[in-house]
Amino acid sequence: MENQKANKITIIGAGNLGSFIAYEIISRDVCKEMVLVDILKDLAEGQAMDMAQALPYKNRTKVYSGGYEDIVGSEVIVITAGKPRTPDIKDRLELATINVKIMNFILTEVKKYAPEAIIITITNPMDLINLHIHKSGWAREKVIGSGGQLDSSRFRTILGNPDNEVEGYVIGEHGAGQIPVFSKVKINGELKEFNLEEQKEIKEKLKNSSMEVIKRKGSTVFAPASNTADMVESIVRDQKRLLICSTVLKGEYNLEDVSIGVPVRLGKSGIEKVEEWELSEDELSQLRESARKLKSTYESLNN
Numbered sequence: 221m222e223n224q225k226a227n228k229i230t231i232i233g234a235g236n237l238g239s240f241i242a243y244e245i246i247s248r249d250v251c252k253e254m255v256l257v258d259i260l261k262d263l264a265e266g267q268a269m270d271m272a273q274a275l276p277y278k279n280r281t282k283v284y285s286g287g288y289e290d291i292v293g294s295e296v297i298v299i300t301a302g303k304p305r306t307p308d309i310k311d312r313l314e315l316a317t318i319n320v321k322i323m324n325f326i327l328t329e330v331k332k333y334a335p336e337a338i339i340i341t342i343t344n345p346m347d348l349i350n351l352h353i354h355k356s357g358w359a360r361e362k363v364i365g366s367g368g369q370l371d372s373s374r375f376r377t378i379l380g381n382p383d384n385e386v387e388g389y390v391i392g393e394h395g396a397g398q399i400p401v402f403s404k405v406k407i408n409g410e411l412k413e414f415n416l417e418e419q420k421e422i423k424e425k426l427k428n429s430s431m432e433v434i435k436r437k438g439s440t441v442f443a444p445a446s447n448t449a450d451m452v453e454s455i456v457r458d459q460k461r462l463l464i465c466s467t468v469l470k471g472e473y474n475l476e477d478v479s480i481g482v483p484v485r486l487g488k489s490g491i492e493k494v495e496e497w498e499l500s501e502d503e504l505s506q507l508r509e510s511a512r513k514l515k516s517t518y519e520s521l522n523n
């Protein structure tokens with residue numbers, strides 16, 4: 221399975237993040253063709269040319285830019301198109317109205333040309349957009365939000381130093397309602413306990429971790445790109461890796477009709493399993509609260 225490749229992967233939105241995701245994916249040699257689509261046609265074309273020029277000593281992936289007719293046959297489509305966060309946008313939910321509109325346009329095209337594709341959602345507010353795509357007709361197995369794996373990676377960075385092996389996960393909203401799962405943190409294989417003061421301090425650092433990057437360099441790219449490529453690789457190579465992703469719940473954790481970050485297994489058919497972890501009472505109640513907030517924001521968008 222390790223050398224298995226997708227015939228085609230598409231990135232819709234070839235801006236800062238989309239281009240890095242595309243480059244990370246082609247560097248891993250997981251697809252035969254990579255298509256970049258953006259309303260800014262020159263931008264997509266320039267990105268594709270730049271990437272193609274990086275490949276001769278790497279592998280034989282064919283990278284090109286195109287219109288929606290070129291996405292036919294895509295097995296995975298990563299959507300990053302939309303308005304990004306800027307330092308004045310404190311909460312990702314503020315981007316909902318405009319990015320839902322952009323998504324409606326994109327989904328009409330994707331339905332026409334690649335209705336069978338597995339969609340990975342990046343555009344913020346990612347959990348809401350992911351639910352919106354599901355409600356627009358994609359089976360829940362085939363629409364997966366990228367964010368929890370990234371938040372978990374940031375959590376591990378805060379907890380660890382290079383000499384330690386750190387296991388830590390963040391579930392819940394990809395945003396202010398994120399939940400670091402302190403009850404399952406392991407350092408060098410041993411469960412670690414945190415007092416309330418430590419938890420508060422770590423949560424605060426985690427909450428600010430993406431904005432600290434955006435303030436300094438305008439956007440976050442390496443960390444989300446790497447974590448999204450892990451998702452793509454797990455799907456294409458059917459690795460069934462345990463990853464934290466946003467998925468539409470159907471009764472798991474006693475929640476439904478909401479897309480939120482939980483542990484899942486990703487393989488050839490997309491979400492192959494939602495893992496139901498035993499969480500602490502406090503973590504469960506935070507998950508419920510995070511879901512409640514996402515649900516009410518989604519409902520307010522439609523009124």
Ligand code: APR
Pocket residue numbers: 232233234235236237238257258259260263300301302303304305322325326342343344345439440
């Ligand atoms: N179709 C195709 N591309 C579009 C469309 C559309 N309808 N609307 C906008 N785009 C493109 C823009 O032209 C731009 O190139 O989406 C791209 C977005 O890229 P950036 O502005 O560079 O933003 P980026 O930092 O990559 O963030 C993209 O990811 O993490 C999230 O919050 C972030 O929602 C944002 C998304």
